[in-house]
Amino acid sequence: MESHVTDGTPGMTFSHKVEYGAPPFIQLWVRPTWLRQVAHAGWAVLAGRAVLDVLAWDESVTPRRPAQVRAALICADYDAGMHGWRAHADNRDLRVAWSAEGQASLVMPWDEPQDIDPKAASVA
Numbered sequence: 001m002e003s004h005v006t007d008g009t010p011g012m013t014f015s016h017k018v019e020y021g022a023p024p025f026i027q028l029w030v031r032p033t034w035l036r037q038v039a040h041a042g043w044a045v046l047a048g049r050a051v052l053d054v055l056a057w058d059e060s061v062t063p064r065r066p067a068q069v070r071a072a073l074i075c076a077d078y079d080a081g082m083h084g085w086r087a088h089a090d091n092r093d094l095r096v097a098w099s100a101e102g103q104a105s106l107v108m109p110w111d112e113p114q115d116i117d118p119k120a121a122s123v124a
Contacts, residue, residue: 001026010034010052012072014089024087028052046096046104049073055093066096071106 006029016024030038031053038044041063043051049071056068071094076087095107 001028003028003030005030005032005034007031010070011091012050012052012089014072014074014087016085016087018085043069046071047106049106052091058096058098065098066104068093068095069106070094 004027008029010031011029013027014024028050029052034053038051038054043054043066045051046066046069051066051069051071053070054066054068055070056066057064058067071092072089073092074087074089076085078085092109094109095112097105097107099105
């Protein structure tokens with residue numbers, strides 16, 4: 001794994017090509033504040049996902065906790081042609097939902113409520 005400090009958009013590159021037998025290739029790009037605000041504060045992994053940046057904080061609790069994060073979603077797929085299994089990371093900005101017990105879960109885009117256009121809903 002390699003890590004780099006960036007002033008740009010935080011992200012993760014992850015790739016794994018099973019047929020080569022080599023370990024996965026992982027690169028992290030994080031902001032200069034990542035070590036202090038994310039890693040040392042205990043937010044480097046939420047709900048099993050690598051946290052690349054905290055985008056918004058929940059200030060209603062002490063100590064504050066992440067309300068929205070940029071996280072790396074690792075996905076895998078199978079190419080029946082020439083490649084076989086492949087894995088890669090998709091960087092997503094996700095809302096953090098907290099249980100009453102203080103357990104974090106990341107709200108995936110497909111689980112977010114969808115805005116309904118009132119004009120489309122009233123078609124007769």
